[in-house]
Amino acid sequence: MKKTIGIDARMYGLKHAGIGRYTTSLLDELTKLENFSRFNWVLFARQEDLAKLKEKYKDKFHYIKANFSHYSLAEQILFPFVLYKINCSLIHFPHFNVPILYRKPFVITIHDLIKNYSRGPETTTRNQFIYFIKYLGYQLVIKNAIRKTQKIFTPSQFIKKQIIDQYQTNPEKIVATPEGIDNKFSISKFQFSKKEKEETLKKYQIKKPYLLYVGSVYPHKNIDRLIEAVKIAREKVPQIELVIVCSRSIFWERLRKKINLAKARGFIKLTGFIPDQNLAIVYQEAASFIFPSLSEGFGLPPLEAMASGCPVISSNATCLPEIYGRAALFFDPLNQKEIAEKIISIIKNKKLQNQYRARGLKKAGEYSWEKMAKKTFDEYQHLHPRGV
Numbered sequence: 001m002k003k004t005i006g007i008d009a010r011m012y013g014l015k016h017a018g019i020g021r022y023t024t025s026l027l028d029e030l031t032k033l034e035n036f037s038r039f040n041w042v043l044f045a046r047q048e049d050l051a052k053l054k055e056k057y058k059d060k061f062h063y064i065k066a067n068f069s070h071y072s073l074a075e076q077i078l079f080p081f082v083l084y085k086i087n088c089s090l091i092h093f094p095h096f097n098v099p100i101l102y103r104k105p106f107v108i109t110i111h112d113l114i115k116n117y118s119r120g121p122e123t124t125t126r127n128q129f130i131y132f133i134k135y136l137g138y139q140l141v142i143k144n145a146i147r148k149t150q151k152i153f154t155p156s157q158f159i160k161k162q163i164i165d166q167y168q169t170n171p172e173k174i175v176a177t178p179e180g181i182d183n184k185f186s187i188s189k190f191q192f193s194k195k196e197k198e199e200t201l202k203k204y205q206i207k208k209p210y211l212l213y214v215g216s217v218y219p220h221k222n223i224d225r226l227i228e229a230v231k232i233a234r235e236k237v238p239q240i241e242l243v244i245v246c247s248r249s250i251f252w253e254r255l256r257k258k259i260n261l262a263k264a265r266g267f268i269k270l271t272g273f274i275p276d277q278n279l280a281i282v283y284q285e286a287a288s289f290i291f292p293s294l295s296e297g298f299g300l301p302p303l304e305a306m307a308s309g310c311p312v313i314s315s316n317a318t319c320l321p322e323i324y325g326r327a328a329l330f331f332d333p334l335n336q337k338e339i340a341e342k343i344i345s346i347i348k349n350k351k352l353q354n355q356y357r358a359r360g361l362k363k364a365g366e367y368s369w370e371k372m373a374k375k376t377f378d379e380y381q382h383l384h385p386r387g388v
Contacts, residue, residue: 006092007043009023027043043057045064090106091106143167151175155177177375177376181304192281211288213243213301222333226339227268229292232336294317309361313342329356
């Protein structure tokens with residue numbers, strides 16, 4: 001008799017940023033695997049995503065409505081009742097937010113431990129009392145998930161070590177499964193016409209030459225120092241502008257105020273969300289991609305930039321040297337002057353641009369969602385070797 005594997009797909013889709021892309025890519029690649037039919041599969045998803053999921057995956061999954069917001073009381077109290085109704089041998093939660101009341105076998109993905117380090121008034125838009133309560137809830141939930149899970153997937157060895165050190169976790173319980181890059185960003189597979197490029201940049205009111213940042217604008221992303229660094233760099237390269245692409249509105253208004261206070265409105269463009277096909281062009285046309293983050297679990301946007309043929313300059317914090325190797329020009333993210341120096345060097349030196357462009361293309365080829373999904377599936381099988 002086949003075992004049943006459930007996947008929590010409540011954070012499916014790019015609207016959920018990195019975790020959404022991870023969940024989407026995991027589902028896409030799992031369904032392509034030769035042994036996929038060894039198990040029965042169930043997706044727990046929000047009502048708003050059910051029609052799209054059914055149209056995309058057809059009868060490869062059984063679909064269960066789970067309208068419970070992540071990090072909510074409903075997730076903790078009501079979601080377990082839905083989970084228990086389905087007789088899953090194993091459930092994969094692609095985030096740490098596992099209901100404490102769920103006691104059957106599960107595995108989790110921990111993308112980072114940023115909430116352990118980035119905390120305080122600057123890291124929330126909520127009332128401080130509510131923030132404090134939610135932070136205590138976070139610690140309770142993640143400790144419970146780490147203790148009870150059968151396996152922990154992490155995107156990097158750095159995060160694996162952090163979990164071991166902070167939660168005294170058995171290393172054998174943790175498996176590093178590096179993420180991948182969507183083929184849409186591959187410059188070797190997708191070439192755009194001059195007209196397409198011009199129309200896309202015009203659509204988002206982007207002027208060349210520009211530095212590009214893609215990601216959230218949470219405090220740990222270090223956008224404040226990036227703005228100051230670009231101001232310094234413009235003394236030597238006055239033509240350069242900074243384009244910030246962000247799909248999430250949280251902290252957006254706060255960032256606008258900081259840009260105004262820094263008198264930087266004239267050279268910073270906030271585009272909001274850009275769909276992948278257009279984003280591929282925005283990557284390709286950038287003079288350089290810049291990633292000033294103070295803490296990451298993997299750091300996917302710079303790899304997308306590399307696949308697009310865009311040279312990358314990056315923070316040397318946390319896992320980033322592990323992931324990018326020699327393919328990025330690194331800087332100290334706490335030093336605005338050093339960031340500015342790296343910006344100037346990459347903008348003014350075409351030879352350096354080409355060097356990191358070539359290294360980036362090679363490095364991007366080392367990562368794939370297919371590898372991630374296969375390694376994840378292998379762990380499912382290891383936990384339930386008699387899938388049929």
